[in-house]
Amino acid sequence: MNEPADLVINTRWIAPVAPVDTVLENHAVAVRDGRIVGVMPQAEAHRHYRAERVVSLPTHLLIPGMVNLHAHAAMNLMRGIADDLPLMRWLQEAIWPTEARHVSPAFVRDGTRLAAAEMLRGGVTTCNDMYFHPEAAAEAFAEMGMRAVVGMVMLEFPTPYASDADDYLRKGLAARDRWSAHPLIQFSVAPHAPYTVSDASFARALAIAEELDLAIHIHVHETSQEIADSLAAHGCRPLARLARLGVLGQNTIAVHVVHLDETDLELLQRHACSVAHCPTSNMKLGSGIPDISRMLAAGLRVGLGTDGAASNNRLDMFHEMRHAALLAKAASRDPTVVPAQTALRMATLDGASALGMADWIGSIEVGKLADLCAVDLGAVDCQPCFDPVSHLVHVAGREHVSHVWVNGETRVDKGAALLHINDSELLRLSSVWQTRFSN
Secondary structure, three states, X not given: OOEEEEEEEEEEEEOOOOOOOOOEEEEEEEEEOOEEEEEEEHHHHHHHEEEEEEEEEEEXXXXXXXXXXXXXXXHHHHOOOOOOOOHHHHHHHHHHHHHHHHOOHHHHHHHHHHHHHHHHHOOEEEEEEEEOXXXXXXXXXXXXXXXXXXXXXXXXXXXXXXXXXXXXXXXXXXXXXXXXXXXXXEEEEEEOOHHHOOHHHHHHHHHHHHHHOOOEEEEEOOOHHHHHHHHHHHOOOXXXXXXXXOOOOOOEEEEEOOOOOHHHHHHHHHOOOEEEEOHHHHHHOOOOOOOHHHHHHOOOEEEEOOOOOOOOOOOOHHHHHHHHHHHHHHXXXXXXXXXXXXXXXXXXXXXHHHOOOXXXXXXXXXXXXXXXXXXXXXXXXXXXXXXXXXXXXXXXXHHHEEEEEEOOEEXXXXXXXXXXXXXXXXXXXXXXXXXXXXX
16 A cells, blocks of 8 residues: 555564553554554555654564653752652751752753653653743753643742742643643643642642643652641541542542552542552652552552652653562562553553543554654563563663654664753753752
């Protein structure tokens, strides 16, 4: 038939994620106008498509671009400034004072540039972000050619960004209006956490989310102290308070959810909420190990997030897949939970579903946007390879990512980033901010 295609990718394996537990061998993906138009055996693709560009990946696994379901991208500039502290001391003694001194549009723009470059190199094509100055974050993600959902953060207390919850929301909505037509940028409502947002502010956040059909992105049940404080202040656990306020729903992304009892699980299940599981950050802050096996058994959507580089300290979804799988096995004492295919789905389609984007991204299917990642499993440290998806989760790392595409546009080619800002400039920006922090 010789249909035109912008790109045909021939690869050793494809893990499309949907249908589940599928691996295609010696297949090809055809892309036209940023969308996947064909997934078929290579010989058939050669006959069917006249491609402007053919990429041959004979030792590679092609997966959907990964979805980082929770990040604070600009915090890349604070990587490693406050290690080995529990959450509230980490926030109150290190992070919030540093932010008060340094956070600005330039800080957010430069930190997000660094984060986007790191994530793209590691196969992450979509980031669900939450931080101050969302207009600067949107500018940076767009400049780097990365898909992002930018959170309109809300807090009660003043910061250099905003004076109160209404001011946060007003500025966030103005940023959303300015970026409403961009193909890579969307927005969410991001009330920081139950302990930093009042009932009245939650009501306003909910009204905006319902009016504009936006996700609600919120930290919840991260520590046991958070739950004890909520019981003392409100007479109920945080999730019960959010349910009472109407905040829980299909568009709610509950981040961390480390401490969960049966009533919490039932609330999440009844309201069809999604969970952003951040295993590495939870471990590093000593917050605990969530019972992911119970969440999955209850039918919850569980995606994976890195959190910020100040509490991880890397935006590496390979680490999150591996840690999610191993922690679930250790916590449940059941080696069958979170097999490699499940971990991959959590890092891709489940994250996309949580963001309401499953019709566009998260799996390699005809009609979806061509957000793709190729991982080279041909190196000596990946041999022998009996199961490429197992290798993806338990053997490979982001150093094995060779190619990344967003909307069919190349962002990483043979391991080299093809971005609108080069490494020399990124290193210069990082050095400038490190010097400011040191003074």
